[in-house]
Amino acid sequence: MKLEAPSSPSAVAVPNRIEGWAKVTGQALYADDVAWPNMAYGYLVRSPHAHARIVSVDLEAARSMPGVLAVLAGPGSTAPYGIMPSNQDEHALATGKVTYFGEPLLAIAAETLRTARAAARAVRVAYEPLAPVLKTGSQQKAAPQVREDAGDGNLHKAVDLEFGDVAAGLREAQFTRTDEFFFQGNNHLALEPHAVTAFWQPDGQLVLESSTQVPHYVQRSLARALGLPEHQIRVMVPTLGGGFGGKSELFPHEVAAALLSRSCGRPVRITLSREDVFYTHRGRHPVEMKVATGFDRQHRLQAMSFESRLDGGAYSSYGIASTYYTGALQPTTYQIGAYRFHGERWFTTKPPCGPKRGHGTTQPRALLEVHMDRVARDLGLDPIELRREILQPPFSVTVNQLDITTSGLAECLDAVERMSGWKERRGRLGKGRGLGFACSSYLSGAGLPIYWNPLPHSGARIAIGRDGGVQVACGITDIGQGANTVLAILAARSLGVALGRVRVTSADTGTTPVDLGSYSSRVTLMAGNALLTAAERMLDLLRQAAARHWQVPAQEIARDGEDFAVLGRDERAAWTEVARWAEADFGPLVTAGGYTPAPPRGRHKGSGVGPSPAYSFSACIAEVEVDELDGRLQVQRLYVAHDPGTPLNPQSVEGQIRGGVVMGLGEVLMEAQAFNPDGRHRGPHLLGYRIPTMLDVPEIEIAVVGQPDPNGPLGAKEVGQGPLNPVIPAVLNAVQDAVGIELHETPVTPDRILRALDAKRRRGNAR
Amino acid sequence: MMPLRPLSLTTPSRPEETVAALAAEGAAVLAGGSDLIPGLAWEIPTCDTLVSLAGLDALRRIETEEDGRLRIGAMATLADIVRHPLIRVGYPALADAAQAVGSPELRAQGTLGGNVCLGTRCRFRNQPPLWREALAPCWQSGGEVCHAAPAKETCVAILSGDTVPALVALRAEAEIWGRRPRRLPIEEIYTGDGTHHLHIAPGEFLAALRLPAAPPRAAFRKWRTRASIDFPEANAAVSAVWRDGAWREPVVVVSAVGPAPIRVQAAESLLDGSAWSEERILAAGDLARRAVHPYDNGQLNVAGRQIAVRGLVVRALGDMEMERREPVL
Secondary structure: OOOOOOOOOOHHOOOOOOOOHHHHOOOOEEEEOOOOOEEEEEEEEEOOOOOOOEEEEEHHHHHOOOOOEEEEOOOOOOEEOOOOOOOOEEEOOOOOOOOOOOOOOEEEEOOHHHHHHHHHHHHHEEEEEEEOOOOHHHHHOOOOOOOOOOOOOEEEEEEEEOOHHHHHHOOOEEEEEEEEEEOOOOOOOOOOOEEEEEEEOOOOOOEEEEEOOOOOHHHHHHHHOOOOHHHHEEEEEEEOOOOOOOOOOOHHHHHHHHHHHHHHOOOEEEEHHHHHHHHOOOOOOOEEEEEEEOOOOOOOOEEEEEEEEEEOOOOOOHHHHHHHHHHHHHHOEOOOOOOEEEEEEEEEEOOOOOOOOOOOOOOHHHHHHHHHHHHHOOOOOOEEEEEEEOOOOOEEEEEOEEOOOOOHHHHHHHHHHHOOOHHHOOOOOOOOOOEEEEEEEEOOOOOOOOOOOOOEEEEEEEEEOOOOOOOEOOOOOOOOOOHHHHHHHHHHHHOOHHHHHEEEOOOOOOOOOOEEEOOOOHHHHHHHHHHHHHHHHHHHHHHHHHHHHHOOOHEEEEOOOOOOOOEOOOOOHHHHHHHHHHHHHOOEEEEEEEEEEOOOOOOOOOOOOOOOOOOEEEEEEEEEEEEOOOOOOOEEEEEEEEEEEOOOHHHHHHHHHHHHHHHHHHHHHOOOOEEEOOOEEEEOOOOOOOOOHHHHHOOEEEEEEEOOEEEEEHHHHOOHHHHHOOOOHHHHHHHHHHOOOOOOOOOOOOHHHHHHHHHHHHHHHHH | OOOOOOEEEEEEEEEEEHHHHOOOOOEEEEEEOOOHHHHHHHOOOOOOEEEEEEOOOHHOOOOEEOOOOOOEEOEEHHHHHHHHHHHHOOOOOHHHHOOOOHHHHHHOOOHHHHHOOOOOOOOOOOOOOHHOOOOEEEEEEOOOOOOOOOOOOOOOOOOOOOOOOHHOOOOOOEEEEOOOEEEEHHHEEEEEOOOOEOOOOOEEEEEEEEOOOOOOOOEEEOOOOOOOOOOOOOOEEEEEOOOOOEEEEEEEEEOOOOOEEEEEEHHHHHHOOOOOOOHOOOOOOHHHHHHHOOOOOOOOHHHHHHHHHHHHHHHHHHHHHHHHOOOOO
């Protein structure tokens, strides 16, 4: 077989990714690849206890080792910091006590990593172990206080919302059902572990080259942590190898690298090991949940009560937002008469939890969709039909005051039903085989910033050089999702130029306008809209220059490909020429645009979490086979439909759907950030924490549906997170369809299936 | 990047040199290294000299001996085993077991000898150094406690080689080289104590596995979370000879549920001297389930692993009975 490969990048007409060639040829430089002359290596000494008082620390032996440049004890930061303004509870290095296994308390810089590790062995820390706190709620019973700075007890936050009279709705319902579920926590497992290089410029500016999704928030938090003015800090992001929410706030290693660099006068690099990443975590919260619904005679959803209890780990992180999100998006898919939500987040002595793809909506969606399936079963209805009757319509307001614009949810249902042959095949697949359905919805960016401010959520700047090149500058971070390519595509389309003219500079607080970061699926919509504004302003300048040159009204200027022309006349000029006319007329060509979402409709406490300029919609049908003898759950095929509005980069849209679906599959089948009774991670490595291999991933059939959304740039909505959510409940529902077992927790490993089947057999025998 | 601590490595080209090197204090055999080297990054093996067997060419060979036995050198890779025509045709259960190990990369590097001698594994020991730092040392770490089974006086770490049950079922013989070379049935090399799980003394090493000229029919099954990579959470192999209208001399062996393979003699008695009906096969599976008592030191839960053993044995017996009724070849 002969492989036909293009010989150079220029042979590829339309690249799926503008950074694709650099990545596949190994030329892309990630944070751990960036090297500076005289660079030193940093290493964090981590706690070998889940909960312990630090009795004494002796650094002398480490400090006197040859090749050791700096050894620092906590706290390191001069003020506590945290991503949420109301929860500033972190320091770079623990002092007084450690509150999770692997929490950093010392930082070391040395000539080589080997020396730094040896020095870490040489420090002497005496601990007084304390009882670990591993459970939440009333199961905590007389547990010691985790955060001594956070009031009495370990309840971090309790929130309540109610819209309409839920008690009456449930009381008067024709049919009610209650279900409970435990969703296990899991890690993002980005291929690239976090890495940072920090150095101080001669003029006193601190530069961080860090693998972060949120350079703007890192700059802000670091300024607070170090007591520096924000402009004295520059955060840049090299090529980034995956985030999924795990790199969305300031981390101890980033603060420590800055401090070590100041201390030893050299650039300092810290790269986390895979083990460190599991301790750093900020992954999906483990959540215990309960849902009760009441339906009327026409199977309309009269009332829903939803409760969630989150195991937050040792720090606040995004916890308040995560808690609200576990109650925010249930109403985006279904019309609900009255809705009540109670959420709690508890501190435990485990690595802190935070946002992961689907932030806080993945867990409740799993329970809600499993619950709906069981309601349909109880009522003898087709689960898709039950939902069809109650879908939240396009251009409507949900019971919790969220504005829905376009919705392709009904089309999503139709598409997966059709692709899977649901009507013809369901119930006829044979022993041990089944189909399961679920649907969901997600944000295209949060309606409010994390810290309150009236400024744009995203800013973009366009400059056109005398060379005819288009330079786009925007603070977004391309975390592998294709954000830079989307901006290049939008710039090329809106300015009417070839993609090859566009260069995107992003993720640098020193040179790019602020974008809040790559989280909540906000980048395409928000940075895209900001860019379109900048592009309109630029086109206006070019049109004016062309009109003045040709002495015609601006309305008579037309485009022909890249060229400018005059309507009805034989005048035309190339792009670069017109750009030079414009520069002569107006000076260097630079325009900018910003985007701020409309204010949310809701005025209640907690109304800041949930609103978005546009919602994506998804549906999934899983086809599974359960081997009753060995408990193996084989997902044979997944049918997925997603409404991303206008797909700006169809290949990347497909890639994001596949990536999200496989991540969801891992969460339902095997992934678990789980702990031993002493607080140790069960296995902080890729043999202990298992993710699907290619052999575990079935064929995935995809349908992209929907309409251009009025709030999206050229109609685009999100695709990065939504398609994960329906996969998990679809698989759970398929298992129940296949072998009749109701599952009440994730992940669904073969040992759990065997136990459930065994229990079912015993119940059957007892009857 | 995980820097390894400095070690010395020697690669003798003559067996006598290998024996001498292995007799020294702190010496350990390096075969394919696919388990040993990652273990070193976690500071698990305590050796300070690695004696590589790569210089002994004879250990790589797979050949038929004069008496018709198949002799597989300990340094034959698992990939060699999977693709060797004599093994695929004559001893397919062994090829299946080798295929079930790790991933293509690990099978290309890992050896049969390494898989047979693979260090026992435990969820409380095969962990990074920080994880073990403040944990009381277990039996295998020179201490006096078992975190998986506090009541046990010895180490119950898991024998995790997939080829082991297949070799036991195939009645393989281990050839040990040392000052006094010796041969013994494969199952006799396992001590049952996870700390020193092999009856192989300092100065000795496993040189080859010898398989009978006329092997019994056999089948292998493995249980784990994923379709590749994972070590077994349980595995099983069965064998028997079909003679005069009945299965004879059955072997039922379950492994990866303790430090040594377990022969399920009750099941063997049940299966001897008859054809295998569905009821008989299910009953044998139940006996296998009752014969194993895994500890909570694997990745999956104890009850599940125990139930799974039933399924593994039933499937393996079913494979053989089906193949007899409808031969593939």
